[in-house]
Amino acid sequence: MTFAxxxxxxxxxxxxxxxxxxxxxxxxxxLAGETFERALRLWHRFDPKRGSAxxxxxxxxxxxxxxHFRSERxxxxxxxxxAVPERYEExxxxxxxxxxxxxxxxxxxxxxxxxxxxxVLDIDASSAARILGISPTNVTTRLNRALKKLEEAxxxxx
Amino acid sequence: MSQRDLVAELRASRITSPDQVRERVRLIxxxxxxxxxxxxxxxxxxxxxxxxAALAAAIVFTQPRHQAQEQRVAHGEVAxxxxxxQAQTDSGAAKLAPIxxxxxxxxxxxxxxxxxxxxxxxxxxSNAVKRAxxxxxSLGGYPTSVHAETKAKRGTADLTLKIPRQHVQEAxxxxxxxxTITAEQVDLQDLQAGINATNREIARLQKQLAALxxxxxxxxxxxxxxxxxxxxxxxxxxxxxxxxTAHYATVNLHLATPSTAAHATHHGPLHGLGVALRWIxxxxxxxxxxxxxxxxxxxxxxxxxxxxxxxxxxxxLSRA
Numbered sequence: 001m002t003f004a005x006x007x008x009x010x011x012x013x014x015x016x017x018x019x020x021x022x023x024x025x026x027x028x029x030x031l032a033g034e035t036f037e038r039a040l041r042l043w044h045r046f047d048p049k050r051g052s053a054x055x056x057x058x059x060x061x062x063x064x065x066x067x068h069f070r071s072e073r074x075x076x077x078x079x080x081x082x083a084v085p086e087r088y089e090e091x092x093x094x095x096x097x098x099x100x101x102x103x104x105x106x107x108x109x110x111x112x113x114x115x116x117x118x119x120v121l122d123i124d125a126s127s128a129a130r131i132l133g134i135s136p137t138n139v140t141t142r143l144n145r146a147l148k149k150l151e152e153a154x155x156x157x158x
Numbered sequence: 159m160s161q162r163d164l165v166a167e168l169r170a171s172r173i174t175s176p177d178q179v180r181e182r183v184r185l186i187x188x189x190x191x192x193x194x195x196x197x198x199x200x201x202x203x204x205x206x207x208x209x210x211a212a213l214a215a216a217i218v219f220t221q222p223r224h225q226a227q228e229q230r231v232a233h234g235e236v237a238x239x240x241x242x243x244q245a246q247t248d249s250g251a252a253k254l255a256p257i258x259x260x261x262x263x264x265x266x267x268x269x270x271x272x273x274x275x276x277x278x279x280x281x282x283x284s285n286a287v288k289r290a291x292x293x294x295x296s297l298g299g300y301p302t303s304v305h306a307e308t309k310a311k312r313g314t315a316d317l318t319l320k321i322p323r324q325h326v327q328e329a330x331x332x333x334x335x336x337x338t339i340t341a342e343q344v345d346l347q348d349l350q351a352g353i354n355a356t357n358r359e360i361a362r363l364q365k366q367l368a369a370l371x372x373x374x375x376x377x378x379x380x381x382x383x384x385x386x387x388x389x390x391x392x393x394x395x396x397x398x399x400x401x402x403t404a405h406y407a408t409v410n411l412h413l414a415t416p417s418t419a420a421h422a423t424h425h426g427p428l429h430g431l432g433v434a435l436r437w438i439x440x441x442x443x444x445x446x447x448x449x450x451x452x453x454x455x456x457x458x459x460x461x462x463x464x465x466x467x468x469x470x471x472x473x474x475l476s477r478a
Contacts (some may be wrong), residue, residue: 002190003187004187004188004190004245005185007183007184007186008184008187009189011179011180012172012173012174012175013182015173015175015179016172016173016174016175018470019173020173024477029176029178029179032179032182032183032471033179033183033186034173036182036183036186036187036252037186040187040189040190042184043190043364044198065472066474069475070474072351074472084288094166096171097167100164100167100168106349108476109474109476110475110476111477113475115168119165119168119169120168120169121169121172122169134468147161147164147165148161150164151160151161153163153166157200
């Protein structure tokens with residue numbers, strides 16, 4: 001598989017993951033480009049025997065997103081806005097119910113990430129564990145916790 | 159909303175990338191004009207490891223020959239110059255010829271010869287001793303000391319033989335045929351000058367004695383005559399002893415089977431492998447003793463770094 005083929009095939013998934021992870025479509029636009037630039041530089045390290053190209057691209061996307069989060073945190077500190085954390089302009093997929101959008105907004109990035117990987121993108125537990133750098137059990141625990149939180153938020157809203 | 163409905167709704171809400179992002183990624187992918195790397199680290203290892211192994215094997219397999227020669231010198235089996243010659247004879251490149259200078263005719267000399275021979279087996283030691291004694295006897299000589307010792311495959315013998323001086327060359331030649339010469343030495347000491355001086359002293363004393371005998375015999379004269387006579391007799395006995403001793407040459411013969419070190423030069427085909435394994439074992443012990451604590455430290459460090467990184471990451475993601 002060439003890099004171009006992998007990029008074409010998995011762009012939507014990577015973009016969706018970044019959008020869910022950051023909760024910011026504009027940031028996801030930029031990060032998707034950065035992710036594929038980085039992936040192109042590292043493509044020689046990709047080994048199909050160790051995992052699929054999709055999983056590998058998610059790992060690259062996650063590193064890019066974490067760098068983004070870190071730089072954002074530094075920026076807010078520098079601007080002395082840490083007391084009032086800047087919220088991303090959360091834009092989840094169109095068509096979601098308003099109460100679900102609100103409930104999603106209450107999740108942390110880590111919780112949104114596991115929901116995106118396991119539920120939205122339907123990635124199996126072991127691949128998700130590899131992307132997140134944790135055990136499959138931890139992935140399941142984190143997912144259950146996030147879904148429960150969402151459920152509770154929706155009940156409250158109802 | 160149940161959790162099942164929630165999951166269904168979330169799954170239905172997949173996001174597709176905007177056109178501008180897709181276009182940008184296509185441009186990035188189009189820049190991938192690099193050919194796949196042919197020389198990767200793994201391929202380099204595949205080449206480097208056999209090369210390193212071959213080098214190590216070459217070093218190990220060429221080592222024992224030199225080591226054996228060094229051991230032979232270290233054991234001091236024979237004197238250093240002879241060892242070098244022995245090494246030559248081992249390889250068959252050169253053989254020592256017996257050194258037997260002829261004793262000077264008409265002069266009294268002390269003749270000492272040392273001969274070191276290598277015989278192939280310990281059984282040959284006793285045969286060689288018997289033949290050496292036979293050589294001495296056949297030339298009119300005799301042994302003054304014989305010491306032979308054999309243990310398992312090794313054996314040594316030391317003989318001191320007295321050989322009539324006129325037959326010493328023949329004796330050394332015949333004795334050297336008992337084995338391979340590994341060392342030899344010949345010492346010649348001229349005694350004629352000392353004998354000549356003693357003869358002159360005797361002549362002087364005899365003149366004094368004749369003069370005393372011509373004088374009227376008094377008790378004092380008689381005592382002087384007795385003293386001179388005893389002195390002359392003593393000097394004559396000494397001269398006779400020297401001539402008798404010099405009549406025989408002393409031949410010291412050392413016989414030995416090849417040493418353990420010499421055996422080491424004729425190892426089997428798997429000896430190098432054994433040596434290599436031994437050194438690998440020694441290296442493994444060192445690596446374990448030194449490397450294991452270092453490895454543990456690295457592992458602990460790696461775990462600590464990973465834990466810290468995860469905590470920071472969790473903290474970061476719990477805020478966002």
